[in-house]
Amino acid sequence: MSHAPQLKVNATYMRGGTSKGVFFNLTDLPKSAQQAGEARDRLLLRVIGSPDPYQKHTDGMGGATSSTSKTVILSKSQQPNHDVDYLFGQVSIDKPFIDWSGNCGNLTAAVGSFAISNGLVDPDRIPDNGVAVVRIWQANIQKTIIAHVPMTNGDVQETGDFELDGVTFPAAEVKVEFMDPADADASMFPTGNLVxxxxxxxxxxxxxxxxxxxxxxxxxxxxxxxxxxxxxxxxxxxxxxxxxxxxxxxxxxxxxxxxxxxxxxxxxxxxxxxxxxxxxxxxxxxxxxxxxxxxxxxxxxxxxxxxxxxxxxxxxxxxxxxxxxxxxxxxxxxxxxxxxxxxxxxxxxxxxxxxxxxxxxxxxxxxxxxxxMSRSARVLMEGKVRVPFDDE
CATH class of the missing domain: 3.10.310.10 (Diaminopimelate Epimerase; Chain A, domain 1)
Incomplete structure (x- = not known):
């Protein structure tokens, strides 16, 4: 009995804050996974290695914790005055389920870096040296986030001496601003009460x-x-x-x-x-x-x-x-x-x-x-993730 070979998909494994996840450029995904739906979820579940009844993620890129079972899809922004659209998927470890209902604030720190390195930000907005201001549209919650990404000689500066509790080694500081973070269409306190x-x-x-x-x-x-x-x-x-x-x-x-x-x-x-x-x-x-x-x-x-x-x-x-x-x-x-x-x-x-x-x-x-708040981020690995996936 013959089986189809594994699919090879361009991907970057990144740490952002105290989390890490698999980052994709939307256009690098198989056609069937470039829009929300069953095919996208099936692909990303298999990338992470879920569902895993052993809760180890041995056969995937996930780390079997909520902090390490994450996926990110980025694309040039469709929103005025924004650089990149950021979609986050929290992958369940032991269930065939991806939750698209919220953001990951930690991985936000890595979004600007990926966007710059992958050509999603207009070069005119990126200084050779200094700080690049990346305007992020958080698609899950429809909010703006601003990431201040340090640059050195035209490249994202990842190394540094900024220490973040929960992360073992120091790195470059990335300042992140969450603009109007409450739901604009509803009360910040849904019940109307502070307590x-x-x-x-x-x-x-x-x-x-x-x-x-x-x-x-x-x-x-x-x-x-x-x-x-x-x-x-x-x-x-x-x-x-x-x-x-x-x-x-x-x-x-x-x-x-x-x-x-x-x-x-x-x-x-x-x-x-x-x-x-x-x-x-x-x-x-x-x-x-x-x-x-x-x-x-x-x-x-x-x-x-x-x-x-x-x-x-x-x-x-x-x-x-x-x-x-x-x-x-x-x-x-x-x-x-x-x-x-x-x-x-x-x-x-x-x-x-x-x-x-x-x-x-x-x-x-x-x-x-x-x-x-201040976080840090860096690329852990980049290349192609291989995944058994039927694109039909």
């Missing part, structure tokens, strides 16, 4: 700040969940009971935020919303063994992605943290000490991160104008 009571079976009524900025996120108080806010991955991910409870919280929160109609629909929307818990600053030792002192941070935050506690912090969740921290009365703001502020430094399992936000109260509704 709600979320009634979850078996857990009772939990205080929750539910916000749509960067990515829909549900913030809870660590104390209400009997946590300290200083937990590392094993404290949550090694407990089936804890993971089940967090998924139940996520599902009920998604319904209350109007993202889904019924609890059962949550299984098909794994990427959003995110669930995070906050606590006032406290000393802890990070996953790398680094001691974090309470006087270094404004608060502690732990967040779950794709059903597991994240090893650092998702970039989009950091946008939500930054936004909520500047709005007096949210659980994030209260954990950080309350009051007016323009930025916070928060502790996460791998260390700390500083984020800033500009928010204003407009017609009794909070509006986020911009969120900024």
């Amino acid at each position: 709600d009571e979320l009634d979850v079976p078996g857990l009772g009524k939990l205080k929750a700040t539910m916000i749509n900025a960067g990515i829909p996120t549900i913030f809870l108080n660590a104390e209400d969940l009997k946590y300290t806010g200083t937990e590392l991955q094993e404290a949550i991910n090694n407990s089936a009971e804890a993971l089940t409870q967090f998924e139940l919280i996520r599902a009920h929160g998604a319904v209350k935020m109007g993202l889904i109609d019924t609890i059962d629909e949550a299984a098909n929307r794994q990427h959003t919303p995110k669930v995070a818990f906050v606590a006032p600053p406290a000393d802890y030792v990070s996953s790398s063994g680094k001691s974090i002192s309470s006087n270094e941070i404004d608060l502690n935050v732990r967040a779950l992605s794709m059903g597991k506690l994240h090893h650092a912090m998702m970039g989009t969740a950091a946008v939500a943290i930054a936004t909520a921290s500047t709005i007096p009365g949210t659980l994030v703001n209260i954990a950080a000490g309350g009051g007016d502020r323009e930025s916070v430094v928060f502790g996460h399992p791998s260390g700390t991160l500083k984020v800033g936000a500009e928010t204003i109260l407009q017609n009794n509704n909070w509006v986020a104008k911009k969120v900024s």
Whole structure:
């Protein structure tokens, strides 16, 4: 019995922030995968190695974690005053499913680099030396992101001494600005409240700040969940009971935020919303063994992605943290000490991160104008990914 040979597709394997994924130029994909649909999902699932009941991604490019099971498709922008269109797919590890409902803030840091290196940005906008300002249209959430990409002698500068907790080695700093990160067609707080009571079976009524900025996120108080806010991955991910409870919280929160109609629909929307818990600053030792002192941070935050506690912090969740921290009365703001502020430094399992936000109260509704943070990115490998794929 004969079998078709593997397909060869131009691809770049990149790290962006504390995530990594497989990047594609839209025009390099097979014709059938150049538009949304079953063929595209089938191709990208096979590239990553999903679904994998062993949850190892041995037969694909994925890393069997939410941070490393990611795909990105880029193209010249169809939007005025933008350089590149950025489409992100979060690939499920053990299910035949790709979630296209949200952005990856970490991989955003790599989008500008890829766009410049692959001819997606007008050469007139790229300095030989200095900083290239890449205008990104985030197609999943219909938002503008600005990446400030360092350039040296006409090439993207990837090496440097900028250190990012959650990433082992230093690299060049990439400043990222998320413009108007909240949903313009809906309230930043979908329920209209800065704090709600979320009634979850078996857990009772939990205080929750539910916000749509960067990515829909549900913030809870660590104390209400009997946590300290200083937990590392094993404290949550090694407990089936804890993971089940967090998924139940996520599902009920998604319904209350109007993202889904019924609890059962949550299984098909794994990427959003995110669930995070906050606590006032406290000393802890990070996953790398680094001691974090309470006087270094404004608060502690732990967040779950794709059903597991994240090893650092998702970039989009950091946008939500930054936004909520500047709005007096949210659980994030209260954990950080309350009051007016323009930025916070928060502790996460791998260390700390500083984020800033500009928010204003407009017609009794909070509006986020911009969120900024620094990340880093670099190419890990480029060439052709080989994948068994029937293009018919």
